[in-house]
Amino acid sequence: MSQEAIDWYLRNGIPGDGDIKMTPVPSVVDSCITALRLFGTRTFEDVISSSVDLLDAGNEEWHPKLAHTFRRMIEEEHISKGVREQKLQSVTDRFYGRHESRNDIADELEADYVSKGGFLRRKDLAAHFTTIEEPINVSYRGHSIYKCGPWTQGPFLCQALCLLSDFDLTALGHLSGDYIHTIVEAIKLAMADRDYYYGDPDFVNVPLDVLLSDEYNRMRSKLINKDKAFMEARPGDPYNMQPVKEISSFRPGLAELPHVLLLIGGATLFQRLLVQMYLKVRETGANQVLPLVID
Structure with missing residues (x-):
């Protein structure tokens, strides 16, 4: 993030709901794909196809935009080389602007941030990576409780x-x-x-x-x-x-507070609670949240 942005936030704080300046890097995309890459067996197309069908049947303004974004990510999986894990990495790299040649989604996100007065840029997207860490754990009356x-x-x-x-x-x-x-x-x-x-x-x-x-x-x-x-x-x-x-x-x-609910069959639901920082990006719809199944 630029020094201009840091200075602005120090002067003004984080604005309220609806202001593009409150929007963080959309981490959920890389989080889901990282989980799929490390712990799943299916392809991106396998797990996202049902969501694309729901978007195609929807009537919100952002539905076709997010469907278009997902289709480009599916396309990336088809045309990229390597095994499943490498293809998934190419999918997330294209979204975040880290791909060696195809970064159209990240470019559209940056254009939207700029047009609405936001500070996030493609380099901020590209700098984001999901980290894997051990959860916090305590024992309570014979039960193990895990939290981030x-x-x-x-x-x-x-x-x-x-x-x-x-x-x-x-x-x-x-x-x-x-x-x-x-x-x-x-x-x-x-x-x-x-x-x-x-x-x-x-x-x-x-x-x-x-x-x-x-x-x-x-x-x-x-x-x-x-x-x-x-x-x-x-x-x-x-x-x-x-x-x-x-x-x-x-x-x-x-x-x-990210929650991960693991069920038999590998269903994983990512929720972001208390702070809903998802704004509707004009071209991509990429800040919307949908369930992802990992198997």
Whole structure:
């Protein structure tokens, strides 16, 4: 991203829904194709054909545009050389402007960004690659809970469960007032730590090991009062092992939580929650989301 763009965001912040300047690089395309390439067996055409049929039968303005984009990606798979994995790489390279000769989709995306006053350019698209990383994992009453890292809000659920580990929820009665109150208070504490400490670990230090530790959460869980609902945010201090940070400020912000649902047969559904950053790109329709089946 250009220095001009960085300076603009520092002055103005991230704009509201509908402004092209809030649009990120459409990562879902590379995420889905990377998953298909590494863990699937089918071709891009196999998994996207049903979506193209749905788009052809649709009546939204963006339906034919996205169908046209998908058909060009299918075309790329047909004409590129190599085995299935190499062909899939060519498909995503064409979309993101990394292909050695065919980058029409990325060029159209850039033209749309420019025409609407956005800052994203083809070089930003080309710089995007999906990384593979180990998920965050905690154990709760014999169950293993997995979430993405602190670049999402996912680990807060792991922490909330850690905070609840010493509570006998069964004795409280399922969905009783005390049951719901206890869970909500645990979620509040976990979200306060989320808002204060989470960020992209490539750029900020997130003390996640401590935030998910038994010692820290046993200390924090004592803040849950069965007779009182706290309205203020109360982040803890994982660096000094204090239950509440002395000087705290609530910093509510937007977060993304990718979910991957794995079923028998390899059905995978990618959802982006809380922040819907998908705008309808004029020529490609590429910022729309459709389910993808990996098999």
